[in-house]
Ligand SMILES: Nc1ncnc2c1ncn2[C@@H]1O[C@H](COP(=O)(O)OP(=O)(O)OP(=O)(O)O)[C@@H](O)[C@H]1O
């Protein structure tokens with residue numbers, strides 16, 4: 001009974017971070033960017049990472065997504081020990097479980113919108129890549145623009161293509177760094193609606209870095225970084241205030 005409970009709790013945790021640090025070498029000195037981060041994220045949760053510029057948000061996000069390795073500590077994504085994996089093993093975990101949206105959309109300029117959306121599905125050898133991409137293109141309101149190249153799309157439209165691309169493999173967890181960063185507020189709001197709509201539709205866990213208070217407030221949980229430390233976790237605050 002206890003074991004069953006422990007198992008079901010474990011399955012509910014998509015990200016488990018234990019005492020993670022990140023150091024980089026600058027000239028002859030070692031600079032610590034992250035100091036002993038502990039974090040757990042549950043399935044389907046929406047989490048915003050906030051904090052001032054240079055506080056370590058993007059660095060943390062890259063570690064959580066398996067794009068980079070911590071200097072010490074453990075990171076389990078879907079029970080996979082990312083901190084023990086080499087680049088090849090981490091890239092397999094990413095292809096299987098992870099979607100990304102970066103501020104600089106990173107679309108491939110020589111491919112059309114539709115082809116860009118299909119890329120991760122083709123890499124994952126999903127057979128219905130084209131029909132899934134067409135459906136997602138419609139979901140993001142760009143049915144008419146499938147044949148257009150990134151240079152023929154506005155910033156907001158490119159961002160919508162990037163979102164459709166991030167969802168095509170139906171990732172368990174989606175990481176977004178400033179997803180509304182360089183969009184006007186109306187487009188930003190539309191993109192945000194879309195993110196949460198897709199989060200609901202696919203049960204995707206959402207971990208996003210943002211300076212946008214409105215976007216952060218829409219998440220179930222907000223964590224705040226300061227100088228490489230995790231300062232405040234609104235869910236923990238909520239829990240302790242309930243216990244008090
Ligand atoms: N490879 C690196 N070498 C040296 N310093 C680095 C490296 N990567 C990041 N840093 C430093 O680590 C700190 C955290 O950087 P990071 O990009 O994580 O900040 P951030 O919170 O995402 O900031 P912003 O809100 O401006 O995007 C910064 O001081 C940055 O200069």
Ligand SMILES: [Mg+2]
Pocket residue numbers: 057058059
């Ligand atoms: Mg950043």
